[in-house]
Amino acid sequence: MRRTLLFLPLLLSPLAQAMQALDDDSLASVSGRDGISMETTGPGWSAGSISYIEDGQTLSFKGVSGRPQDAASKSTTTLDVEDDRLRIEHSSRPQVLSVDNIEMAGSTKSFGSMRAFYSLGYSLKLKGGGASGVSGFAVSDSHLSLRDVTFYYRDNGFDLIVNGLSFDTYLNNAYLDIVNGGSGQEIQLSLGDTRLVGQIGGLGLDLAHGDPAGQVVTPGAPDTRDPNHARSLGQIKLDLNLGGSLSIGGGGASGEGLRIRPNLSIANSLFEYRDDGVLRAENFSGLLSSNSGLTLDLEQDALGGYARIAFADLRLNATLGGLVIGNSANQKLGSLGLDLVFQDEGSRQNWLKLRPGGDPTSGLKGIGADLSWNMRDSSVSLTDNGNSLWFSGLRTHGSGQITLDLTKNCAAAGPGCHPSIWGGSEQSGYAGHFDGLRVGLSNVKGSYSFDGLRVGSPDAPLQGGTELLVLMEIFPAFDFNLNGQLTLLPGGAVGDGLTYNADFYIAESRAAITVDETGKGLWLDGMNYDMHFRDGSLDISAGTGVGSDKGGVELRKGTYWSKLDVSDVRWGDRSTGTSLGRIVLKRYESGSTLALSSGGAGALCVGGSGANAAACSASGGRWEDRGDEGVSVKLKSRFVRDGSGNPANSVASNEKRNQVIWETKRNTDANGKPINGTGSQLVVDNFYTADGDPANPDRNDYGLQVDLNLDVAPTKVKIKSGPNAGSSVSPDPLGFAVNGQIRFKEINVDRVQNVHPVGGASTAMFGIKAQNADIRANLTATPIN
Incomplete structure (x- = not known):
């Protein structure tokens, strides 16, 4: 196994070049009883190139340097022996680490460049003898500190900026050993009782490239940085109690390389993301493990060199307890559990190939990745007031390409910006990428499914209820072929958060509306789905605390x-079931929102009305208290009227229009495949919401509102047949409980059309209005057994 580091050239600091021997008088004043202290100064170091060579492939870091932020500052290191341990204290002067370019040999593209400002300090207490007590090191009562970090990643002249980054690591009962692993000797770090406290103050972008030195603008000088450099995606805080071990050994998936074998545990930890509101897990615990380990190899194919990260097996088991979403005073969601199992199965494997250069239309820098994944036998669980629900039998696999670039809108940037293929009918007003961090998706083909819900225990009978999630476009099974882009910009609708622009193209895919364990159900077959988002945002709000406004x-x-075009709505088998015809759904919305907050329905009256148990019972209802945990979802859809008019004797084809088309009795081609547009159609055309205000008929603030409270709770169930028919099941069975309300002030439909393939389109109804609806429903899905 060979490792090669090439330093071209290594520039020694003047400090090293000026080292001199101490004379006798100087040595006479040195005492070892209190240890040794050293102070260092100097301009730092630099290297023209640092290269890692493996299996004939080379990864190079060009123009590398480490320098003090202030050349006159000093670093101090003290060594002494304390209670049979070697104590090392280090206080570093603020440093700057720079890499001008990260390349792979033979490629004209690069991963970009980076610069980091930081201060490093540590206090270590070391003792000989690792976990075995014979060889290695034992580390106790030690502290490592990385503070005041500002990190810049530069891609094609634009900067991604991480501000206010810091980590404090506390080590106790930790050991460093050389052990025999599954593929040879490994360096093993046993974490013992380790605590990691960290935070990220903010993440921003500078798309003006007005801060080339990566430093604060000089007072009084013009600030040419992009306004978004001061905006943030939000703040993150971590307080993790870590255990287990991490092993590092030589040899990748083949030949030379690196193998990392994690067996890490997390217990009684805290995770918090903060915007104006908070997303916090007050009790975070879990396990990350891999038997075969994660491998890192440098390889090459017809497209050039790449770094390959692979894992034949990996398991992530995590519980986020005490979840709070929105306001810190909110009721809790309960706990969210993840048990994700990644496992290679034949051609379905888990790997990531990192390539220099991002999207081909975004210049020569950036990050590209080919990926393949396979997850099986996994689950996601929700525990609400001690009652648990599992989304059981979760499986997913697929492959595709992802790119990461910092980009700028060509229409605003002018010459020198990189053009883009996205935009569709907007091309006249959108001549390139959007401003921000762009994630590109190319030929991402995959599938996911889950068996169904289990309530009470992970081996409880499977039951329905997943159909209720289709309102949020979460299908119980989905085969997809995805292309598109998502561009993120720091700063939400208010304060921190993010704004986004996106285009997604799903082609020749298949999704289930409802499906049983045999794969039979209601399927959307031959699905093509185009979605476009402009100036959207994602925030965590604290809310007002008044009424149902809990933030989130x-x-x-x-x-x-968007346009959803389904060739066949099938009942039964996904590909051979009876076709109910073709469905087309076009949507045009402005100002629609989705809000998610912790806390479910609480106490409510089922089957009646009343604000308390007595009033509910008197109305013929049943009073249920579903506890103070759960999830609340608020959806508001504001459908916009297309003002371009309604063409006579034909169906409007505008992209931005709300329309439903049901087509049947289509002609077929030589292969027996239906030909769209050749059958009879029923068209609900140009529907939209309004506030029903006679003084302002164009006002459209209220929209169509759907409120859902999701809980896991017991409910009353009657026995349908048998000797005990009519009596209640005892005890009350647990179920997936959904309390829902649908409201709107006014929904309008311009016209309903009948379309004959020969005779053309005719209007059957015109000017339809439905006003002031308030529909309430309560459903609890329980297993049938």
């Missing part, structure tokens, strides 16, 4: 339009 995760869709 707020997704604003901005201006949104």
